[in-house]
Amino acid sequence: xxxxxxxxxxxxxxxxxxxxxxxxxxxxxxxxxxxxxxxxxxxxxxxxxxxxxxxxxxxxxxxxxxxxxx
Numbered sequence: 906x907x908x909x910x911x912x913x914x915x916x917x918x919x920x921x922x923x924x925x926x927x928x929x930x931x932x933x934x935x936x937x938x939x940x941x942x943x944x945x946x947x948x949x950x951x952x953x954x955x956x957x958x959x960x961x962x963x964x965x966x967x968x969x970x971x972x973x974x975x
Contacts, residue, residue, distance in 0.1 A: 946963075
């Protein structure tokens with residue numbers, strides 16, 4: 906499963922201080938959120954939560970997966 910591969914890759918690269926313990930399971934009962942929630946970070950990147958919580962996580966993600974990003 907590709908997701909398990911990437912989960913292991915994150916662990917091996919030390920992307921987090923502790924191992925990832927998130928369960929990866931098939932998607933079921935999915936309903937898209939309301940339109941105003943779509944692309945929230947892109948549309949609200951200056952909001953406090955986006956600037957102080959999401960932005961640092963994105964930077965870390967970009968650093969770990971730089972060779973996979975276009």
